[in-house]
Amino acid sequence: MILPNGMTFENDEAAVGKWSFFGWKDDPAYRSAGGLLKDSEAIPELFFLPQGQPYWIFEGWTKGFLLIHHGGDDPIETYPYEISTVDGKTFLFLFQTDRTDVFLKMDGKQYSKSELGRHDRTDYPFIDDAAVKGSWRSVGFVENAEDFLPGNGETENFLRSMEFCENGELILTYMDEIWRQKWTQGLVINLRLSTSAPYFIKEIDGDEYLFMEWRTGNYVYGNCKPDYYVFKREKKA
Numbered sequence: 001m002i003l004p005n006g007m008t009f010e011n012d013e014a015a016v017g018k019w020s021f022f023g024w025k026d027d028p029a030y031r032s033a034g035g036l037l038k039d040s041e042a043i044p045e046l047f048f049l050p051q052g053q054p055y056w057i058f059e060g061w062t063k064g065f066l067l068i069h070h071g072g073d074d075p076i077e078t079y080p081y082e083i084s085t086v087d088g089k090t091f092l093f094l095f096q097t098d099r100t101d102v103f104l105k106m107d108g109k110q111y112s113k114s115e116l117g118r119h120d121r122t123d124y125p126f127i128d129d130a131a132v133k134g135s136w137r138s139v140g141f142v143e144n145a146e147d148f149l150p151g152n153g154e155t156e157n158f159l160r161s162m163e164f165c166e167n168g169e170l171i172l173t174y175m176d177e178i179w180r181q182k183w184t185q186g187l188v189i190n191l192r193l194s195t196s197a198p199y200f201i202k203e204i205d206g207d208e209y210l211f212m213e214w215r216t217g218n219y220v221y222g223n224c225k226p227d228y229y230v231f232k233r234e235k236k237a
Contacts, residue, residue, distance in 0.1 A: 019103035030100035119194035136231035
């Protein structure tokens with residue numbers, strides 16, 4: 001198998017399984033399980049899937065290397081790793097540009113992608129919501145809903161627009177791609193990721209805005225608190 005960075009997959013049974021974040025050091029060549037800093041925004045759990053399979057921001061792996069895509073137009077980074085046993089515990093040292101993240105091996109299970117992450121209930125019955133029907137254009141992306149300020153510089157977002165149609169059909173425009181999902185009163189349902197993101201509508205200065213929790217990879221696999229996409233209602237011509 002050829003990885004996205006052009007490398008050929010080579011197996012490493014010692015890497016396969018679940019790893020838990022143990023600590024980090026601001027040294028890109030650190031090789032000790034001692035003297036580590038614990039407070040960090042590092043990934044809490046890391047899984048090496050069989051045959052170098054990718055998931056979330058991890059674009060695959062091969063013996064000695066892990067591929068990570070941090071998002072957007074950033075290139076796929078190839079970070080070297082080493083595995084060592086210290087006092088009966090197995091550690092993985094992931095060497096990055098300016099730091100080393102250290103993970104403790106929890107098990108050697110061959111996980112599948114479908115087993116990973118947290119997922120929401122998605123089998124909600126459709127309940128109509130006349131207030132949300134129609135088209136909404138994304139105008140912001142904020143950590144908290146209360147952080148949004150209208151007219152504070154709109155940016156081109158990955159998720160361009162959403163159209164709430166009859167009978168719970170939802171049409172989303174992601175850059176140049178069209179995706180179809182579901183909705184019901186108060187929720188946007190992503191069947192692909194098995195998430196149900198709450199939304200609410202708020203009027204600001206005479207315009208209607210829709211706030212939706214962004215429950216994607218960071219929420220599913222990183223156990224992170226979701227940010228908010230903000231949309232403005234498209235007025236009919």
